[in-house]
Amino acid sequence: xxxxVDICFTKMSDEPQILRFIQEYWRSDHVFVNNPELMRWQHxxxxxxxxxxxxxxxxxxxxxxxxxxxxxxxxxxxxxxxxNADGTELALAIWKVRDDAGAPGLGLQLLKTIQRKLSPxxxxxxxxxxxxxxxxxxxxxxxxxxxHIALFPILAPQGNTVAIGVPLSARRLIADDPDVDIQPxxxxxxxxxxxxxxxxxxxxxNLPSKSWNYVLNRYSRHPQYxxxxxxxxxxxxxxxxxxxRQVYAPMxxxxxxxxxxxxxxxxxxxxxxxxxxxxxxxxxxMDLMHWGVSSDELVSGGFVNLADHDGLVLPNYFEPFEQRNxxxxxxxxxxxxCSHKKLFLYRxxxxxxxxxxxxxxxxxxxxxxx
Numbered sequence: 001x002x003x004x005v006d007i008c009f010t011k012m013s014d015e016p017q018i019l020r021f022i023q024e025y026w027r028s029d030h031v032f033v034n035n036p037e038l039m040r041w042q043h044x045x046x047x048x049x050x051x052x053x054x055x056x057x058x059x060x061x062x063x064x065x066x067x068x069x070x071x072x073x074x075x076x077x078x079x080x081x082x083x084n085a086d087g088t089e090l091a092l093a094i095w096k097v098r099d100d101a102g103a104p105g106l107g108l109q110l111l112k113t114i115q116r117k118l119s120p121x122x123x124x125x126x127x128x129x130x131x132x133x134x135x136x137x138x139x140x141x142x143x144x145x146x147x148h149i150a151l152f153p154i155l156a157p158q159g160n161t162v163a164i165g166v167p168l169s170a171r172r173l174i175a176d177d178p179d180v181d182i183q184p185x186x187x188x189x190x191x192x193x194x195x196x197x198x199x200x201x202x203x204x205x206n207l208p209s210k211s212w213n214y215v216l217n218r219y220s221r222h223p224q225y226x227x228x229x230x231x232x233x234x235x236x237x238x239x240x241x242x243x244x245r246q247v248y249a250p251m252x253x254x255x256x257x258x259x260x261x262x263x264x265x266x267x268x269x270x271x272x273x274x275x276x277x278x279x280x281x282x283x284x285x286m287d288l289m290h291w292g293v294s295s296d297e298l299v300s301g302g303f304v305n306l307a308d309h310d311g312l313v314l315p316n317y318f319e320p321f322e323q324r325n326x327x328x329x330x331x332x333x334x335x336x337x338c339s340h341k342k343l344f345l346y347r348x349x350x351x352x353x354x355x356x357x358x359x360x361x362x363x364x365x366x367x368x369x370x
Contacts (some may be wrong), residue, residue, distance in 0.1 A: 003062045005070065005103050007113055012051035015039075021069040026096050031355050038355060041223055042093075043074060046083040054080070056113050058097075058106045071097040073110040076351070077118075078208045081217035089122040089208035090114075091350040095132065108135065122207045122343070124332040126350035136331035146328040146345070147295050148306040150287040150314050151271060153278050160251040162284050164323065165311030167304065174271035174302040182273045185229040185241075188216055194231060198238050202262035207334060207343045210261045218348070219243050219259070224355050227258070230277075232266050239266040243348070246281060249321045255281055257288040258348035264293040268301030275302075287314055289328060289352075292344040319356040328352065 010018065015036065023033045032039040045052035058071035074093035079085045092114075097107040115123065126146070128136065133143050150163070152170040183191045190196070199212040219227040225245055232240040240262035244255045255278060260267065267274075267288075278286055288303075295305045306314050306325065316326035334343060347353045 003060050005106065006059050006061055007106075007109055008057060008059065009117075010053045010055040010057055012053060014055075014057070015053065017067075017069050018053070018055060018057075018072065021072055021096075022094065025098050026094060035355070038223065042076060042080075042351065042354065044080065046077055046079040046081075056110045058101070058103065058110060069098075070101040070103060071106045071110055073107070073114065074351075075114055075118075077120075078210065078214065082211045082213035084213065085209070085211055087209050088118065088120045089124075090118065090120045092123065092125040093351045095125075111139070119335075121335040121338045122332065124208075124330065124345055124349060126328060126330045126345060126347070127352050128329050128331050130329070133329060133331065139333070141331040141333045143329065143331045144291060146289040146291050146330060146347070147293070148287065148289050148314055148316075148325070148328075149295055149298055149303045150285045150306070151274055151278070151303050152285045153275055157252065157284055162249045162252050162254055162315060162323070164313035165309065166285075167309050167312065170304045172302070174275065176272040177269045179235050180266075180269050180273055181233040181236075182230050182242075182270065182277070183233070185215075185220075185231060187220060191231060194238055199241065199261075202238065202241065205341055206262075207338060207341045208349065210259075215241065215243070215261065225353075228255075232262075232270060234266060234269065239263050242267075242270075244286065245353075246283060247318045249315070249318055249323075252284045253281075255283045255286040256347070256353075257286060258353045259346045260288075260290075260293075260344065264290070264344055265297055267293075267303070268297045271302030285314075289316075289347045290345065291330060292342065317356075 019033055019036060022030050043054045045054050054075050054077065056073045057069050059067050060070050061067045073095045075090050076093060077090045078087055095107060137143050152166060154171050156171065196212045199215065203210045215229065219229060227243050227245045230242045231238060232242060240260055242257060243259040244257045246253050247256050274286055299305050306312055313323060313325055315321065315323050330345060
């Protein structure tokens, strides 16, 4: 009997092989290697049996029944954080084929297995490499990049700064909109006058759709990061939820918006209110990486678009900190039956907002306590 290559979805019993594969063929210092609990949090299946992990692998099975992983593709159903939801959207994560796999097209077979077996209404990948971009295009995916925008306070900080080359227009006065009301969500308690149904209806016409349970499990109960969650009302009506967290650099910190649930165009009316949040947190600026939101509309509301200013630097990497711009390329495919829905993608919709260090608990304490 000769060896064969099987393509299969993984069980929890496959975890040691998955971690060994990541360490040997992806990154030896990957956060999952030293923190497998984080991998389980990100990749535990929302479906029964609960011990399943959301990876597809190509595995060589030898004549003696020993086996080894040749290729791996991770995916994250958005239902991971709300198993009762009926959506089929998912995001892709690690995609790696061993150089010595000796099985042409194996990586592509993993992706096609996900498409065929799970029939997702949306497949998105955020942070793809230039190598796989042409593969996605050939399969009919849209390939693009996230836009990067930022909101700055009127007064510039003294000394070294996180951002470089901030234009004068970033400090312009923003008129306060009296019809905009931003309120915090603390734990699992909703502000007065806001119901669970109100939250669930916010993104019902969007892709991906996100519920109140999604907000709780993805952000409020994150095992390592502390997120701030705000609701936005306009004229007394709930329009959006904004999620951000404070990230630290040697010279200061910023507020990073990682998700907007509902109507993101409302941010254009929130500039003055969000500036007050910046002042309260003593942060240098607030940024957002997105796809699908009108950057021109947000610029009109006080934000600055990185693409409009050649000398502007808005760092992307903070773990560890690198003071440079980074282009985050994306790929996505929407089922034609869902083409009537509006697609919005943000940093936290894939694995771009997860700890990058073996121990990221310092993210709750502040950079200077490392």
